[in-house]
Amino acid sequence: MPRRVSVPLNVKPGKAWYTYEPLGVVMVIGAWNYPVNLTFMPLIAALAAGNCVVVKPSEVASHTSAALAELLPLYVDPEAVVVVEGGAEVTLDLIDQNLDHVFFTGSPTVGSAIMAAASKHLTPVTLELGGKCPVIVTESARLDVAARRIAFGKLANSGQTCVAPDYVMVDRKVRDEFVPLLVKTLEEFSEGRRLPIVNQRHAARIEALVASAGGQVVTGGDVDVENASAPITVVLDPAPGSAIMAEEIFGPVLPVVTVEGLDDAIGRVNAGTKPLASYLFTQDRSDEERSLAGFSAGATVINHVMMHMAVHDLPFGGVGTSGTGRYHGHWGFETFSHAKAILRQQTRIDPRLMYPPYSPRFQKMVRKQL
Structure with a gap:
């Protein structure tokens, strides 16, 4: 539907509006951790915007990939949606077909390769990547609530979620009370079970x-690589330069770091890369105000996670x-659309003074206005 906008005085009489049109043929590259949800959500947005879609499911979730290739053509127009299976070489070959947009969900490392491949054709990209999502627990936090909600978020899908709590920073004043609460809650929620990890390489x-x-x-730590599983693991005050504090964990391991207050926590977040989400208790x-103004993140949730x-x-x-880039709801529609600007002017009035050569008097008048 056309959306009218106002026009400035020097454009009147005229009418201006914009309308959305589809980009064309877009590609959705799915992720292995939520292989249906993270494929269907951008697919729905792309179709709602009127595009044709090439779906490339994650090869890591091979059974889901095969199911999508079999079932999607039965329920959507096969001329509008095509499923292509395969690994990285297939993905790069598809991007090389000069598509109109590429949507990728995955790691920053692979996202960088996707962007580099797309840049060859100036293909625009939406990259939904990861990052070390911090949790800050201040001295005023409701510690029992914080423990439950952090445990809930960390245990979901064995921590294999892009917005899962990656590490917790807790004020020293409440650390000794909070850490046992967190450990107890994690063990209670996991019921002592070992948590599955997607494959042996990730394990x-x-x-x-x-x-x-x-x-x-302080709990867990025994990773079974052969069976790709681990108990929920909490590491208290890991070494600042360790890999666990530099890489996105994406698994059932939660570092807890002691900080000397909110400013210390904010400084530590700013010392790293900008996270996909941040959580403040x-x-x-x-x-709240200091945290929201103190560092940049894709999203911030106060007193909960995810x-x-x-x-x-x-x-x-x-x-x-x-x-x-961003999606969900109407944001996804806009991501897969082109907002085309339109201006219509009438021809009945066309003052000569708008065209050169300009008289000294007209030039003086314009200078005064500017």
């Missing part, structure tokens, strides 16, 4: 992160290395 990566972390493992509104994903009127996306 080996998790094992290496824990082994090189330093600090104190506090009962102090001034803490719940912004359920609010579809909020834009979802990263900033800096955690992503570019």
Whole structure:
């Protein structure tokens, strides 16, 4: 539907509006951790905007990829949606077909390769990436609530969620009370079970992160690479330069770092890359204001984790290395649309003074206005 906008005096009489049109043929590259949800959500947005879509499911979730290739053509127009299976070489070959847009969900490392491949044709990209999502627990926080909600978020999908709490920074004044609460809640919620990791390669990566972390493992730590599983693991005060504090964990391991207050926590966030999401637990509104102004993140949730994903009127996306572009709700429609500007002017009135050569008097009048 056309959307009218006002025009300045020097354009009157005239009418201006903009309208959305589809980009053309777009590509949606799915992720393995939520292989249906993270494929269908951008697919729906792309179709709603009127595009044709090439769907490239994640090869890591091979069974889901095969199911999508079999089932999608039965329920959507096969001339509008095509599923192509394969690995990285297939993805790069598809991008090389000079598409109109590429939407990718995954890691910053792969996102960088996607952007580089798309740049060859100046193909615009939306990159929904990851990052080390911090949790800040201040001295005013409701510690029991914080423990429950952090545990809930970390255990979801074994921590294999792009907006999962990646590490917790807790004020020293409440650390000794909070850490046992958190550990107890994590163990209670997981019921002592080992949590599945997507495959042996990722399990080996998790094992290496824990082994090189330093600090104190207060629960868990026994990663079974062969069976790709691990108990929920908490590492207290890992070494600042360790890999576990530099890389996105994406697994059932949660570092807890002692900080000397909110300013210390904000400084630590700013020392790293911009996160996809940040979480603040506090009962102090001034803490909220300081945190929101203190660092940049794709989203901030106060007194909970991950719940912004359920609010579809909020834009979802990263900033800096955690992503570019956004979707969910009407934001997804806009991502897969071109907002075309239109101006119509009438021809009945066409004052001669608008055209050169300009008289000294007219030039003087324009200078006064400017």
